[in-house]
Amino acid sequence: MDLISIAGLLLGISVIIAGQLLEGGHLQSLVQPTALMIVLGGTVGAVMLQSPLHVFLRGLRMAGWVLKPPASPMREQIEQIVAWAAIARREGLLSLEDKIQNLPDPFMRKAGQLLVDGVEPQHIREVMEIDIGTWEAQQKQAAKIWEAAGGYSPTIGILGAVMGLIHVMENLSDPGKLGAGIAVAFVATIYGVGLANLVFLPMAKKLQANIARLVAAREMALDGVIAIAHGENPRIIESRLQAYLS
Template sequence: MDVISVAGLLLGLVAIIGGQLLEGGHIGSLIQPTAFMIVVGGTFGAVMLQSPWRTFKQGLAMTVWVIKPPVPPLDDLIAQVVSWSQIARKEGLLTLENKMASQPDPYLRKAMQLLVDGVEPERIREVMEIDIHTWEVEMKQASKIWEAAGGYAPTIGIIGAVMGLIHVMENLSDPSKLGAGIAVAFVATIYGVGSANLIFLPMAKKLQANITRLVAVRDMLLDGIVAIAHGDNPRIIESRLQGYIV
């Protein structure tokens, strides 16, 4: 679990709610279902309109990365690549075909297939770098649905505020209805600005950081595969890959 993500979200909420209480306000005054429906429904409607279904679905699926980011076991991966280089030096590249069949990662399986097929090292790098770039672009496009949500939410909040004020103006002759309209107006703005700056935009940045880390892991694995294709010494390969660990 990414503790700092949970702590950051809780700290932001506690700061806002705590400030409300210190000013003598009530938590109940921040709970407005109508404002919530306007801001959340309007924001996600706008995001869905701008996004292809596949990108939108992928972005939603990636939400779990904020709390539980994918953390590849770098030491295990390096040890695995080094063991492949040792096998290749002793028994030849074709012996890695058995290892390839049990490899769950399609990216690594593809790279190993090129290696076993005897493709030139630079050609392997060229093919796999295209694969890395395509994957990175796809993942970052998916993460940007949250960046888009952070852009739309404040504006939708303002729409909610204007709608609340319209309701107030329509009921000036009935003071009993003024309070609800004014509450929706101001709380909608809080929901819009708050959700954008406390949730949506930070989520987008966190997801993009995770994607960058996963791209670095793929670069590391590619370096290892290319080094095996060159026939480099396993100790040199291990030393080179260790440089990716921060």
């Protein structure tokens, strides 16, 4: 669980509510379901319009990474690669075949299979770098739906505010409704700007950071596999890969 994400969101919402109360406002004036429906519905619709279905669904699933980032077992990978290097040095590359076939990580399994098949190190790097680049592009494309939501949300909030003001103008003959109507109109703007800057854009940045971390783990694993292909000493390989942990 990423506690700093939860703490940051709670802090951001809390100071806004506290500011409202300290200025003599009422919490109830910030609770407007209609304004929230306009902002959320309009933002989701705009993001759906710009995104292919599979990208949109992948982006929704990635939202869980904000609170529970995906594991990046770099230490375990280093131990695994060093063990492979030791076995390959003693018994040859073909001795790794049984260990590689049972790997749950498809990236490691593919890189290991190329290693066992005796593919040249340069060609292994070329193939796996394409794999890394493709995977990274797919993940970044999915994460960008939250960045897009952060761009659309304030504009949809302004649209909701204008709609509220139109409703106010229609009731000018009833002064008692003007104040409440204007307040509702501006709440839509608060929702739009608040969701963009407290939720959507920070989520996009957090997802991009997680993707970068996972890419680094794959690059580290690839460097280890290439080192094994070159027949380097396991201790030298371990020393090199440890640099990624910093």
